[in-house]
Amino acid sequence: MGTPAFACPILEALMARSDPVVGVVCQPDRPQGRGLTVAAPPVKQLALAHGLPVLQPTKVRVPEFADALRALAPDLIVVAAYGRILPRTILDLPPHGCINVHASLLPRHRGAAPIAHAILAGDAVTGVTIMAMAEEMDAGDMLLTRETPIGPDDTTGSLTTRLSALGAEAIGAAIDGLHAGTIHPVPQPPDGITFSPPIEREQGRIDWRRPAGELDRLVRAFTPAPTASTTLLGKVVKVHRAVAGGDPGRAAPGTVVEASPSGILVATGAGALRILELQLEGKRRLDAGAFVAGQRLAPGTCLGDA
């Protein structure tokens, strides 16, 4: 069970194993994008390409869904970024239960957006945890973890790709370990629990009074979506790439102190943030040099006034 691109490598890893994948569950097709076109989730596309049966229940807490699942007779259910809380009836349905691939080192960053929150928090290391699912969200006993460092240029996008691959490798190892009896579930430590609720676009609005290092992390955590943003003359400007550093002088937070091909240097509450790639509302994304060439962005301009 899974929905977005993060789950695809994990499904692929499962399909490559000798145990057959009896079915795939993902969220329903939803209208997406600019028009109103309904799009199939990545996991569904992958499953259909391999001829696997796909279930897309609107609600998971109805008997019809449990019946449909039972008909597939799974021995084990693997969940990765499915996007729904599963009720006890589903968790108890397979003889070997449900195991989950979670994109953090539990018990840190339980919840929907662990990757973005790991970057926001400035964590030096993150990883994936395979756990036996419990009713409480992301609170199940841990089977196995894999770590990866968070680099200074890592974004939610780059980490998602990496953690997805780690998860794909780890899920196989976890199943093997369970079969062989070499892995034993251990409860999560009660200390160090944090929660990572879904991030919203509004939280990506840059508050220039914050320190530059924090804004650097904000930009990376909100990349590639929903993207950090500020405003220029009342228009929304997305900030796709930026790095903390440079001398803001005594300029007030939000003030452009330098606009050149090497970046747009903006004063913050502490230090300066150099914007390297940005996008004006309605326009395509540009590197700082091209943006400056066309927009005549002069030093002294203030960003962030709505």
Add this chain to the structure above:
RNA sequence: CGCGGGGUGGAGCAGUCAGGCAGCUCGCGAGGCUCAUAACCUCGAGGUCGGUGGUUCAAAUCCACCCCCCGCAA
């Protein structure tokens, strides 16, 4: 039929409302200048103004249809 912005030399933009010489910041080429800078100065090349049709003496500009890019909302 969700709302909206955009397509103009290689890049990014102005010009469109009110039709009348193709403009700006860069990049590129040649020359000059400087101890030095995202250097600076001079000269130059480079355009089917997204496409098709229409209106007009005259269309980047007005009208119709089409293609493509993007922001918001979901």
